[in-house]
Amino acid sequence: MRRTIGWLSVAVVLSACAAPSGQSPAAPAIQPPSQVQPQTPQLTEWDRVLAAAKQEGKVTVIGLEGDATRESLTVPFEQKYGITVEYLSESGPGVPPRISNERAANQYLWDIYVLGTTTALAALIPSGALDPIDSAMILPEVTEGRNWRGGGIEYLDPQKRLIVMTPFQRGTIFINPTLVRPDEIKSYRDLLDPKWKGRMIMNDPRRAGPGLATFTFFYFHPDLGPEFIRALATQDITIMSNFIQEADFIGQGRNPILIGTADAIVEQRMSQGIPIAIVDPRQLKEGSDVSPANGALGLFNRAPHPNAAKVYINWLLGKDGQTGFAKASGYVSSRVDVPTDHAAPWRVPLPNSIKTYTIEAVQAREKVVELLQEVFGPS
């Protein structure tokens, strides 16, 4: 198998050399939107890193689950640079025990982290597993602030160890359009209407996930807050814990309204023709929160392939990498030059939206969960 992959890699590199673009294999294939001068110091540094990366031969990535995202984070990079991506798809909670045990045994096996912010903020950063990532950025396409929404890359911690690649406006209310008119819900307080009592479902908000993110948003919104959560709890909402099942309950018409599930799963079901819709947050008086879901990027310290890791980071944060990742995941990239036509227009973050992924929000979750366990019962 290893030999086969080796031959495939050679074939990919050869075919890249024979490509009509006429680029040298060592030259960066990414052409940033800004004017890039071939002889700038950055390119010299890039040449050196790229050559060393090819010597290393591979990069190891812990990333999110799903075949489409796995493919978007591996195949284009391998085709472009001839560097193998060893990709381990993992759930967020599975990462900290794996990494901490490996490190306790002096095993430093991973280069790149592409998953959620909570795992990184709650476990990886406190345990010192991530390095500052800004020093790995070389290409002007990546470093120039004007290529990013908000004027620069968004870091989640002062030491710049975690990047938010894809903050997007989350969907928080999901409906069956044959049972609920899309314009029927204009505020979250409409959910308190007695006609919905006993007819709504929600993703379990007492556990980490989109349900908790939604209720964290409720908690911090000045027009909602704990009082709204207490009122909502009197509506006899059915609590569930399987995203596909939640979407199917709505799609089958069993329940008309679903609160706080995984957007990506609902969009997947929508693309399959199932009657389920996301309420446009722009029509909601209170809007919705912004979150990158699993679109956070980190660089592990003592990475076994430091140069390949740098190349990977520059590729993933470049236009090509972000376009492929955003399209596969359904997220919206922070890069301004990445198309957003694969997602609904409202996905682009609105100014002043509440962010439910920051350090402060993660730290405040304990209070939120405490309230949720009080009003919905212990999980």
Added chain:
Amino acid sequence: MAQPAIALEAPRGRSWAVEWSTLLMTLLLGIVAFAVLAPLAMMLLSSFQLSAPGREPVYGLDGWTRVLNDPSIRSAFGNSISLSVVRQAITLVVGIGLAWLISRTDLPWKNTLEFAFWVAFFLPPLPVAMGWILLLDGKFGLINQWVATLLPFIEGPIFNIYSFWGIVWVHVTTGLGVKVLLLAPAFRNLDAALEESSRSCGASTVGTLFRIVVPLMAPAILVSTVLGLIRSLEAFEIELLLGVPIGLFVYSTKIRDLITFEPPQYAPAAALGVAFLALLLVMVALQRWYLGKRMFRTISGKGFSTRATQLGRWRWPVLSVVLVIAITATLVPIAVLVMGTFMRAFGYFNIPNPWTLQHWQRVLADPQIIRSFTNTMVVSTGAAVIGIVFYGLIAYVIVKTRFAGRALLDLLSWIPWAIPGILMGLALLWTVFRTPFLVPLYGSVYLLIIALVIKTMPLGVQLTKSVLLQLGDELEEASRIAGGSWLQTFRGVVLPILAPTLITVGVVGFMSAARDISTIVLLGSSQSRTLALLALDFAYGGQFERGTVVAVLTVGLVVIAALLARIFGGRIGITGG
């Protein structure tokens, strides 16, 4: 437990042989002790470890305090117990009947039927549960809709899968396969002369079953019951789908919630897991106490008859009942499973273009599929082959020797099931990184094989043990009196009798390895991922239908392996005379 009869004693003048065999058995005990106690110790230790992964360890009782003060734990525990007992009661009675009919009577097509139940054991629980939802959902289930159309005078659904009995139903349909798989080999080793004597004394066929056969089968029945109860307590996938929407929580979903919380709450999760240990120890003690008082030898040197009980005029009616059960447990879930892989969205018939080949095309074009298939074959075959040898040795030492540590070995062989499946992966991860000689294996298929051999140990050892308990000493003694060495006796007498059971153990090992997720999910790397993990990858990415395609491929692989094992197994083993 029955008194062990054959001692590995050395002939006079060759005292080195005694030491050699004792040494080997001590080594075996040491290996088993390490393999099962190290993960258990890790789990116990982590129940007191309060700091987050990667931080300096801090020890305390907070995990335990939290668990003991949580009022919801009691109700969840009560639900778990009631669900487990009801399920086991049903599957035990029906399973004994099925195993007896398949192995002791002239029921037509019994080999095919037994194979069908084997397949039922392997079916992946999540898609199967989704299939039953499709059929038996109170409002939208196809069967309920058909009944409502055909019998409009019936009000409401005939059965709602979202209920206590719905959970029981799904578990019973899969649990019957385990019972048949565990009990049929032991039933086959029953001397038909015993049944014939009973009938000649005037007992009916059913009376003979419950007054003669079942008591003689006590070791196998008890083992399957204890194993079934433990497995029932740790099940959570079906409970999550069918129980959570109706507010029915079970103990194992609590453990799962704590582990998958971010950051993970290992201390209370491990503290909850310790309850499994307590329960397991009680059940094992009861089992040993009961078996220790009696003898269950059914295979002796006095001739052995396997003549089938004649069902007479009940033959075809009984067949139709067994067929209905087999079809319900096997064909219906498989049909729904396969159908789902060709649907654009599983269970949606009313959307535009509901049928598609897209999921199959996508999965078969996935670059991971070949690697995952290869890994599954290597891991499953390795676990099966090593398991046969390892479990066979352990069971033999426990039952057939006078080794001083055999009682301890017996107890230890149960321990891997004292750790709930969802915690086992973590416990093994902790163990691997604290064992220097295992660290180089991390991420490789070899470590996955080791982990799976440990995880399946209780099933493999107890299954083999239950048949060895039936084996009288006369056969071995005769061989030794005739000058046969221990090895010749084992190869010529014990092995042929054990062979069908060992093949069953191999098939179980293969099946368990091919479907396992929780044990290996943290031990594998991108290079050693199996089909089961690939299916999970698809499902978590929102592609449930593609995950089902991978599950169907895995079922196909296991069916082929099981068929080969049956063909091979049919050529060896004991035959009646």
